[in-house]
Amino acid sequence: MARPPVEKANKRKYMLEKLSGRVFLFCALLSVISLLLIIGFVFFKGINPFVAEGYSFINFLFGDDWVPSEDQFGIFPMIVASIYATIGALIIGVPIGLFTAIFLAEIAPKKVAKIISPAVQLLAGIPSVLYGVFGLAVIVPFLQNNLGLAKGQSLIAVILVLAIMMLPTVVTVSETAIRAVPKSYREGSLALGVSHIGTIFRVVVPAAKSGILTAVVLGMGRAIGETMAVILVAGNSLIVPTSLTDSVRPLTTNIALEMGYAAGVHQEMLFATGIVLFSFILILNFVLAKISAKGGN
Amino acid sequence: MVMTTLLSKHNKKVKEDLQQMTESNGKTKISVRDLNLFYGEKQALYSLSLDIQEKEVTALIGPSGCGKSTFLRTLNRMNDLIDGVNITGDITIDNENIYQSTDVIKLRTKVGMVFQKANLFPMSIYDNVAYGPRGQGIKSKKELDKIVEESLRGAAIWDEVKDRLKTSALGLSGGQQQRICIARAIAMKPEIILMDEPTSALDPISTLKVEELIADMKKDYTIVIVTHNMQQAARVSDKTAFFLNGEVVEFDTTDKIFSVPKDQRTEDYITGRFG
Ligand SMILES: Nc1ncnc2c1ncn2[C@@H]1O[C@H](COP(=O)(O)OP(=O)(O)OP(=O)(O)O)[C@@H](O)[C@H]1O
Numbered sequence: 001m002a003r004p005p006v007e008k009a010n011k012r013k014y015m016l017e018k019l020s021g022r023v024f025l026f027c028a029l030l031s032v033i034s035l036l037l038i039i040g041f042v043f044f045k046g047i048n049p050f051v052a053e054g055y056s057f058i059n060f061l062f063g064d065d066w067v068p069s070e071d072q073f074g075i076f077p078m079i080v081a082s083i084y085a086t087i088g089a090l091i092i093g094v095p096i097g098l099f100t101a102i103f104l105a106e107i108a109p110k111k112v113a114k115i116i117s118p119a120v121q122l123l124a125g126i127p128s129v130l131y132g133v134f135g136l137a138v139i140v141p142f143l144q145n146n147l148g149l150a151k152g153q154s155l156i157a158v159i160l161v162l163a164i165m166m167l168p169t170v171v172t173v174s175e176t177a178i179r180a181v182p183k184s185y186r187e188g189s190l191a192l193g194v195s196h197i198g199t200i201f202r203v204v205v206p207a208a209k210s211g212i213l214t215a216v217v218l219g220m221g222r223a224i225g226e227t228m229a230v231i232l233v234a235g236n237s238l239i240v241p242t243s244l245t246d247s248v249r250p251l252t253t254n255i256a257l258e259m260g261y262a263a264g265v266h267q268e269m270l271f272a273t274g275i276v277l278f279s280f281i282l283i284l285n286f287v288l289a290k291i292s293a294k295g296g297n
Numbered sequence: 298m299v300m301t302t303l304l305s306k307h308n309k310k311v312k313e314d315l316q317q318m319t320e321s322n323g324k325t326k327i328s329v330r331d332l333n334l335f336y337g338e339k340q341a342l343y344s345l346s347l348d349i350q351e352k353e354v355t356a357l358i359g360p361s362g363c364g365k366s367t368f369l370r371t372l373n374r375m376n377d378l379i380d381g382v383n384i385t386g387d388i389t390i391d392n393e394n395i396y397q398s399t400d401v402i403k404l405r406t407k408v409g410m411v412f413q414k415a416n417l418f419p420m421s422i423y424d425n426v427a428y429g430p431r432g433q434g435i436k437s438k439k440e441l442d443k444i445v446e447e448s449l450r451g452a453a454i455w456d457e458v459k460d461r462l463k464t465s466a467l468g469l470s471g472g473q474q475q476r477i478c479i480a481r482a483i484a485m486k487p488e489i490i491l492m493d494e495p496t497s498a499l500d501p502i503s504t505l506k507v508e509e510l511i512a513d514m515k516k517d518y519t520i521v522i523v524t525h526n527m528q529q530a531a532r533v534s535d536k537t538a539f540f541l542n543g544e545v546v547e548f549d550t551t552d553k554i555f556s557v558p559k560d561q562r563t564e565d566y567i568t569g570r571f572g
């Protein structure tokens with residue numbers, strides 16, 4: 001007698017279960033679909049000049065001249081600028097970020113860490129245009145005055161701004177990795193008469209290696225993809241940089257500066273620039289996946 | 298009949314004499330006087346005083362939470378790592394007050410420690426054992442090779458791992474890892490080795506191996522071992538200290554503690570009638 005209503009209630013539960021499953025699936029699909037749409041669109045537009053209109057992809061990648069009005073589309077200087085800027089930012093940002101993370105996780109008194117940690121995280125939330133404004137208002141004039149440059153907007157300015165911008169990522173991710181190192185490793189090392197600093201560099205940091213590498217790759221992604229802040233401090237000259245003080249135009253900047261008015265092949269070439277940029281990011285993600293797979297072992 | 302009793306009496310006498318001889322030969326290695334320890338407001342050790350003899354095994358027994366680990370960790374100042382720990386009283390090792398001298402690194406070189414859970418580093422067996430000596434600035438490969446082999450032999454595990462020194466130490470069994478931990482401690486050529494329940498995570502056979510090892514190491518090292526295993530304390534130690542609620546209730550030769558304890562609480566604990 002009591003049975004049928006119970007079954008009915010169960011049926012409702014199963015329905016609900018199924019329905020919520022569908023909702024989750026739909027949401028998950030939505031993000032995948034938007035990703036595919038964006039990639040598809042960019043690739044469709046960007047490949048067109050090379051398949052339909054006879055432009056050489058090699059000339060595009062390795063050409064030195066970008067003069068849309070004369071039908072010349074070479075992005076080599078921008079590739080070089082992007083790579084230099086990213087590597088430069090890593091050289092400055094990673095050691096500073098790593099030392100900050102070590103300080104916060106291992107050395108700073110709890111009270112100090114409690115103030116600095118959130119401050120660093122807040123740094124991540126600042127809109128990138130403000131970094132650019134800061135660079136333009138502080139770093140650029142500083143370089144201009146101290147290095148005697150005609151124009152402070154330069155590769156080094158980009159590097160400095162990007163280094164600051166990657167700090168929150170590098171610090172937060174590596175701090176988390178360092179804190180996750182088991183306490184027993186530290187005790188084991190200290191009990192062997194190894195100093196605090198020795199313990200940090202010989203046991204703790206190596207044990208956090210894969211997390212720290214992840215931090216570096218994420219910071220790199222941030223640097224190579226950054227657009228707004230870079231536009232303001234790069235100077236945007238179309239030359240292959242030969243010195244840190246050269247004015248440069250990285251890939252992202254090129255797209256953002258010209259997309260507003262470009263049409264036809266010019267526009268498609270900007271999409272092609274996007275493909276190159278996207279390839280860099282893909283490679284980084286691939287590396288990241290490799291690292292985390294290794295860290296899991 | 299009379300002869301045999303006489304003989305056994307004689308034997309007993311000889312044994313006692315021997316025991317007294319070894320006892321009087323013993324030199325005080327660690328001397329603890331009126332030691333109090335506080336975790337913040339909470340007192341964990343109450344005016345402990347005891348002398349630990351050189352080249353003996355001293356066992357610390359007592360119910361969970363009575364302060365055995367806390368006491369053990371005062372001997373190499375590992376409690377310094379914990380915020381808010383306050384210590385009063387004196388601990389001297391070889392007549393040197395370890396809380397007055399500030400050279401913790403020297404202290405920990407002299408006083409090695411083996412933890413309850415094997416805590417090898419995520420590196421090769423070789424690098425684990427060579428870790429401490431490298432920290433002391435030993436770089437020569439020949440010298441390190443020698444130390445590693447000696448230490449692994451000293452921990453009776455050389456034959457088991459000699460062909461895989463360069464492989465990760467974390468791939469070994471729990472019992473093997475614990476013996477590598479002992480080798481790692483030995484590699485520092487310490488004089489004292491502290492062990493906090495070194496076999497509590499091991500199977501009976503590995504436990505036996507570690508116990509044999511401890512008995513063997515006694516000739517070179519002064520050993521202080523925390524254990525919850527009464528048989529183990531009885532098997533490996535010369536002296537036993539019974540801890541209760543942060544105090545040492547009784548400290549005597551292991552024989553006496555386990556046969557004729559003076560304190561009712563000690564007797565209750567070792568016979569399992571406790572609580
Ligand atoms: N870091 C700490 N902070 C505060 N109190 C602590 C800390 N470590 C231990 N205590 C307290 O000190 C007392 C003694 O702890 P201890 O670890 O020395 O006991 P134990 O005898 O080793 O116990 P067990 O046999 O379970 O290992 C316990 O009451 C414990 O709660």
Ligand SMILES: [Mg+2]
Nearest residue numbers: 365366367493
């Ligand atoms: Mg304990």
